Amino acid sequence: MAEQLGMEDVESFRLRARGWLKENMPRQPERRGPIQPGDDDQEWLRARELQKMLYAGGFAGICFPTEYGGLGLTPAHQRAFTEESRGYEMPLLLNVPTFSICAPTVLDMGSEKQKRERISAVIRGEEVMVQFLSEPKGGSDLAGVVTRATRDGDVWVLNGAKIWSTSAYAADWALCLARTDWDAPKHRGLTMFLVKVHQPGITLRRIKMVNGSTEFCEEFFDDVILPADAVVGEINGGWAVATRQLVHERTAVGGGSPYVSGEGRPNLQAPGYDFVDLARRTGQANDPRVRELVGEAWAMQKVQEQLIDRVMAGMAHGHLPGPAVSITRMFHAEADWKNADTGVRIAGSAAVTGRPGEAGPLDYGQQYLSRQSASLGGGSTEMSRNIISERLLGMPREYAADRDVPFKDVAQGRT
Numbered sequence: 001m002a003e004q005l006g007m008e009d010v011e012s013f014r015l016r017a018r019g020w021l022k023e024n025m026p027r028q029p030e031r032r033g034p035i036q037p038g039d040d041d042q043e044w045l046r047a048r049e050l051q052k053m054l055y056a057g058g059f060a061g062i063c064f065p066t067e068y069g070g071l072g073l074t075p076a077h078q079r080a081f082t083e084e085s086r087g088y089e090m091p092l093l094l095n096v097p098t099f100s101i102c103a104p105t106v107l108d109m110g111s112e113k114q115k116r117e118r119i120s121a122v123i124r125g126e127e128v129m130v131q132f133l134s135e136p137k138g139g140s141d142l143a144g145v146v147t148r149a150t151r152d153g154d155v156w157v158l159n160g161a162k163i164w165s166t167s168a169y170a171a172d173w174a175l176c177l178a179r180t181d182w183d184a185p186k187h188r189g190l191t192m193f194l195v196k197v198h199q200p201g202i203t204l205r206r207i208k209m210v211n212g213s214t215e216f217c218e219e220f221f222d223d224v225i226l227p228a229d230a231v232v233g234e235i236n237g238g239w240a241v242a243t244r245q246l247v248h249e250r251t252a253v254g255g256g257s258p259y260v261s262g263e264g265r266p267n268l269q270a271p272g273y274d275f276v277d278l279a280r281r282t283g284q285a286n287d288p289r290v291r292e293l294v295g296e297a298w299a300m301q302k303v304q305e306q307l308i309d310r311v312m313a314g315m316a317h318g319h320l321p322g323p324a325v326s327i328t329r330m331f332h333a334e335a336d337w338k339n340a341d342t343g344v345r346i347a348g349s350a351a352v353t354g355r356p357g358e359a360g361p362l363d364y365g366q367q368y369l370s371r372q373s374a375s376l377g378g379g380s381t382e383m384s385r386n387i388i389s390e391r392l393l394g395m396p397r398e399y400a401a402d403r404d405v406p407f408k409d410v411a412q413g414r415t
């Protein structure tokens, strides 16, 4: 297939990547302490540095088009590179949301200028992008956002607040959904903007979570000035952009994004779920119950990999519609809960009493604290069930009192 399109074939790309990685990328350092959440400035600087190295070597943005700085290759090339990159230090922090959600949304919906500037900058390792979607009053009802952007001559003025923005403190740009027409029904009065994260009028605060991480942020907008060309897609056409963004998000969360390079989940503070290693470290490698748990986790992982392949192939060949990504998104949450439970079951009391500063069982205890993340991040599993029932199984749509009502007439925060 690649050859037919005049591209380097996957095997020779793989061999070239193998040689280049060996010569140029540092081996993954041995971790000496427990998992640290991705909220360390040094980690972000390092991720940008590593991305610059990939770019200089000609292995960045593998599936992004060449005109925006990518390589224009196929998901099979990306998969080969990811397989070869195991054991090397990779800029994994940039995978979600920069590469797998924000950049593809700009690619699908942005202006030519936005694509040329933003996509190529992230591929070069110069910029990080995040999402400003959820608001303090709720995240599931995304079309109900109340952050407002008002036109003032040539510019827009943004006021309101966003919350749960992963890693915003380390980012340069955000995709921000705001209401621009209060007379239109809720889905038809929204606009997506590309917003500079650090600029006058934006107050950003970091939120401390139970596991100590401060990677979540909240932002307050007070008369933030946005230029006219900050609009992504059409004015009042923001729902179409948000819908694309959510598809990319569910694809990323479900594990099927072709824009992710390298393996690992640094944003979700997960250990590598190496249950064989955990069983050995805790002296239980021969315990039949522990072996069963390890086997179950392995089987779950294989099912997940095959489900992702099946759904992605179904969508690529038109057998499955876009909302099918909610299936892999759901399975990801199920697998994550199961892994969190399995880790603590095997680690036992060492999951809470392990010595700080020592990698191992304590990681699994720490991971357990964010067990529910996978059922909320990327849209909740309840919303995924709604999508599967309504858009895949054709069941009746959920009742919505605010459908087709001008948004200014929709009751806000009242019962």
Ligand SMILES: Cc1cc2nc3c(=O)[nH]c(=O)nc-3n(C[C@H](O)[C@H](O)[C@H](O)COP(=O)(O)OP(=O)(O)OC[C@H]3O[C@@H](n4cnc5c(N)ncnc54)[C@H](O)[C@@H]3O)c2cc1C
Binding pocket: 097, 130, 131, 132, 133, 134, 135, 137, 138, 139, 140, 141, 163, 164, 165, 166, 372, 373, 374, 376, 377, 378, 379, 380, 381, 382, 383, 386, 398
């Ligand atoms: C790890 C992680 C990363 C995140 N990163 C970002 C980010 O970068 N940017 C960002 O903007 N947001 C982010 N979020 C926020 C996330 O998008 C929201 O948590 C999510 O959309 C749910 O919104 P909410 O938490 O406000 O819950 P709510 O919308 O208040 O919902 C509360 C509960 O009610 C259920 N519910 C609500 N409506 C329905 C319905 N119609 N049918 C059935 N059940 C329903 C929900 O499923 C949920 O269980 C992140 C969240 C997590 C956990």
